Amino acid sequence: LFAGGAEFLKGVVAMDGLPPDDRVEVCFAGRSNVGKSSLINALTGRKGLARASNTPGRTQEINFFTLGDTRYLVDLPGYGYANAPVRVVETWQRLLKAYLSGRATLRRAFVLIDARHGAKSVDEEILTLLDRSAVTFQCVLTKADKVKEKDRAKILAQVRAALSKHPAAYPELIVTSSEEGWGIDTLRAVI
Numbered sequence: 151l152f153a154g155g156a157e158f159l160k161g162v163v164a165m166d167g168l169p170p171d172d173r174v175e176v177c178f179a180g181r182s183n184v185g186k187s188s189l190i191n192a193l194t195g196r197k198g199l200a201r202a203s204n205t206p207g208r209t210q211e212i213n214f215f216t217l218g219d220t221r222y223l224v225d226l227p228g229y230g231y232a233n234a235p236v237r238v239v240e241t242w243q244r245l246l247k248a249y250l251s252g253r254a255t256l257r258r259a260f261v262l263i264d265a266r267h268g269a270k271s272v273d274e275e276i277l278t279l280l281d282r283s284a285v286t287f288q289c290v291l292t293k294a295d296k297v298k299e300k301d302r303a304k305i306l307a308q309v310r311a312a313l314s315k316h317p318a319a320y321p322e323l324i325v326t327s328s329e330e331g332w333g334i335d336t337l338r339a340v341i
């Protein structure tokens with residue numbers, strides 16, 4: 151599937167701009183700057199396919215990438231703090247929520263959590279939305295290269311405890327580093 155290549159299809163700013171729901175899709179959600187776009191680049195082996203940056207709020211549209219002929223990978227705007235005007239942030243948060251709760255072909259949401267920080271209350275809000283919408287989600291820890299070995303177990307336990315309260319959660323966590331390539335094969339296999 152990944153050998154077939156990934157291409158940018160379109161950036162969507164309103165629900166009526168979504169591409170036809172004729173493929174299975176998975177999306178990448180998470181707080182601003184958690185590493186969603188970088189993870190898509192690592193998965194597809196194409197640096198710069200999804201635009202990443204150190205400024206929270208980089209991705210401001212729902213970006214669709216085709217993966218072979220049968221899948222979409224969907225890069226979402228972040229939630230939580232973003233370096234953008236409040237009015238603009240509100241617009242894309244509404245779109246994000248509409249997408250997460252109203253896309254029939256969304257097969258799984260990957261919810262990214264920074265391996266240094268664990269699950270925060272803004273994450274909880276999104277996880278609850280996914281529960282209510284019956285969208286299966288799986289948590290992916292990002293930036294694992296920035297965590298000391300001794301701190302990792304504590305964060306894993308914290309995230310597992312948070313997930314146990316969510317009926318739509320897929321229990322298995324995937325620990326990744328886009329920088330180091332850790333966990334990327336595992337995530338590809340899941341997709």
Ligand code: GTP
Binds near residue numbers: 180189201227228330
């Ligand atoms: P928004 O689009 O703003 O919501 O951010 P995003 O979640 O798409 O994050 P993005 O991929 O743009 O990455 C944010 C920053 O984190 C960039 O400076 C990346 O280089 C860095 N980053 C992403 N993944 C990793 C990782 O695995 N390890 C390290 N060390 N840095 C990472």
Ligand code: MG
Binds near residue numbers: 225
């Ligand atoms: Mg992004």
